[in-house]
Amino acid sequence: MSERTLKEIMSQRLAKRESLLNEGVNPYPYKFDRSHLITAALEDFDQLAEKTEISFAGRLMSRRVMGKASFANIMDGSGRIQLFISREEIGVEAYTLFKGLDLGDFIGVSGKLMTTRTGEKTLKVASLTLLSKNIRPLPNVKEKDGQTFDGFEDKEQRYRKRYLDLIVNPEVKETFVKRAAIYRSIRKFFDGSDYLEVETPILQPLYGGASARPFMTHHNALNMPLYLRIADELYLKRLIIGGFEKVYEFSRNFRNEGMDRTHNPEFTAIEWYEAYVDYHYLMDQVESLFKHLCADLGQSTFSFKGHEIDLTQEFQRAPMAELVAEHVGIDLATANEKELLTVCRKHKVDVDTNANYGQLLDELFDALVQPHLIEPTFVTEYPKAISPLAKHLRDSDGTFVERFELFIAGSEFANAFSELNDPVDQRARLEAQAALREAGDDEAQVVDEDFLQAMEYGMPPTGGVGMGLDRLIMLLTDNPSIRDVLLFPQMRPESKG
RNA sequence: GCACCGCUAGCUCAACUGGCAGAGCAGUUGACUCUUAAUCAAUUGGUUCGGGGUUCGAGUCCCUGGCGGUGUACCA
Incomplete structure (x- = not known):
């Protein structure tokens, strides 16, 4: 035009x-x-x-x-x-x-x-x-005493032409300078604890380590399909099996799913794995990582989504079922699926009637509890049905696993488990996922035979954490949209209509 | 996916109830040796997001498509 x-x-x-x-x-x-x-x-x-x-x-x-x-x-x-x-x-x-x-x-x-x-x-x-x-x-911008006039404000154009945004709106640079500082601080944290930074394949013959649909591509010389990774989890575990006892990777992941304020098709996570530790250790470690970040950034309280959150405080810890029970006023430990379904209906939580106990509990948690978790909270003990890579909760009947997610300001920031290392159990869990795929769940995980073989050689007890970095940076820079923390967010092509 | 809002000059915006598409900045020409959103004078610049319709007449009303934003749902 x-x-x-x-x-x-x-x-x-x-x-x-x-x-x-x-x-x-x-x-x-x-x-x-x-x-x-x-x-x-x-x-x-x-x-x-x-x-x-x-x-x-x-x-x-x-x-x-x-x-x-x-x-x-x-x-x-x-x-x-x-x-x-x-x-x-x-x-x-x-x-x-x-x-x-x-x-x-x-x-x-x-x-x-x-x-x-x-x-x-x-x-x-x-x-x-x-x-x-x-x-x-x-774009022609006037400035006086720190005030700008006639700015370059069209968000669409700013995302599409980020170079102009950077020239004309210099405060945008600060977010990305801070992003780099956060990366540096995280690296320092792990390097200082004798972790090894590694790089694992982005192009994978099979994808795994998360529940998501992948991007698919094709390698001409090998004439075979390849997938862009949805997570690096299964490769990092192979490295633990191989004898690297502490590893981490900044992992660009790709998920072929919807886009919105908190989802970009490619995003960055950090995952780390350490041999001989469990999820209790990991909770302490995540807390100290946050304290370390606050110290490096010289700031302990962060404003995000209108909340003021002190990230140096002791994080709360509570089992998922307890948090849901508190909210619905029913003891869920003894509830069966039918009773949970009734609870879902009562609270207008829309669920699949074929859902199992774990899925129902997760739905209730997402709908009723998660939005209210403003202060940093580790939610522990997830249902086994939604956690195919985590170990059973010790001394229990196997309904729950040793897993936690960290919530701040109603959003998830980390996901971690005592990693499953029993190859027989792991095979059974992945086969159960494969059955779900057969039944039409295209986000269920696939059976990775090479990964299972690796585990059969023996994997030490291990704790592992995944943390979405884009969302962390949103939190630490008070940006409400993932597009504001990515230099070049994915956009639909501009068209003439 | 659904709802709401937006899209007019390079940028920021205006245009009443449907009645000649405008302003500031930027650009161009001229004046000006301490200005600073410089100033003064003159001036160029339009597929009003695309397509269709109603009307004597559409930026404006109707239909349809595109892109974006916000909220919501789904999804991790």
């Missing part, structure tokens, strides 16, 4: 590019030696001002021309600074070049720092070089 007017602006700029080339000026030179980042020079202003010749490189963001002298602002990766350019100072030729610049051009400038009459720290430009010619106009 409105291509014509955009084309006019662009053809003007293309013409400038041409005439520069004709004058023998390369509008795209190869390098520029800058002496300072903008913010570094501003911090060191008193040392540098009036004395030292310094240089910056950056993008021209605004301009105020007043005849033979001008002010402009450039932005580099660190920040912005005002430039003062006078014809007297830089000469007629350079001043003409400056007046021919467009917003969005990259330039290199050198000169001395000064303070303007109104007290703004400014570079008095002595020389100026074009570093890259802009030919497509940037």
Whole structure:
């Protein structure tokens, strides 16, 4: 739409590019030696001002021309600074070049720092070089005293053209800088506990470790189907079997499912496994990971979804059935499926009438309890029916397993178990999943014969945790949508309708 | 999936009950040596998301499709 007017602006700029080339000026030179980042020079202003010749490189963001002298602002990766350019100072030729610049051009400038009459720290430009010619106009944003005017606000365009969002809405950068800091902190936590960071296949002949539909692809040379991983769990367990006793991986996972505020088709999780520990150990460990993160970020209370949450407090722990029982006022430990169904109906929880005890309990929990778990809470003892990779709860009848999930502000943040390591039991559980698949559940897990064989060689008692990092970053940066913590969220192609 | 809201110039927005599609910024031309949402003067720029319909006349009303946002459901 409105291509014509955009084309006019662009053809003007293309013409400038041409005439520069004709004058023998390369509008795209190869390098520029800058002496300072903008913010570094501003911090060191008193040392540098009036004395030292310094240089910056950056993008021209605004301009105020007043005849033979001008002010402009450039932005580099660190920040912005005002430039003062006078014809007297830089000469007629350079001043003409400056007046021919467009917003969005990259330039290199050198000169001395000064303070303007109104007290703004400014570079008095002595020389100026074009570093890259802009030919497509940037969204035009005005700024004053930290307030922005006429911003670039269309969320769709911001997600589709994230590079523009980053240029024009600098606060967006902070989320991604913080994301990197969180990764660094997590790495430090595990590296410091003698964990080994590993990389396992993203392209897998069979997918597993979670209940989800996969993306499928095809390898030409092998002429075989391959799946993009939905989780790295089964490979990390192979490594535990192989004798690496503590492993972790930042795992980009792919799930062929719906998209919404909290789901992107590709997302990042961290999973870690440690030999000879159980889920009680893991709860303590997860709590200390959060404390470690808070210390590194220098913050203990986080605002998220309108709640103020202290992540350094002791996390609550409670079995799933108890939490549901508290809510419905019925002792569920002795309830049968029929009674649970009645409870579901009473609380208007929509369920499949063929659902088993575990699925019903899970439904009740999701509908009635989870939204109210605001303070950090480990929900423990999940039904075996929905946990095919977890060990039976010790000293019990086998209805429940040693598993926990961590909830904060009504959302799930971690999922962990005392990992099942009995190969006979594991085979039976996966075969039960396969039966569910036969019955039409296309998210049920598949039997991975190689994984079962690996376990038959012997797997030590092991604890393992999976934690969704995108959601963690949403929590720690107070962003309500996963799209705000992904640089390039998945979008439908733009179409002309 | 369902509901609601949105889509008009490069950007931000306006246009009453259906009556000539507008403004600011950006762009272009000119003036201006301490401005800072610079200012002043002039000026260019439109497939109003696509398609169909009603009407003398549609940005506006109706149908249909697209994309996005929010909520909700399903799903981990």
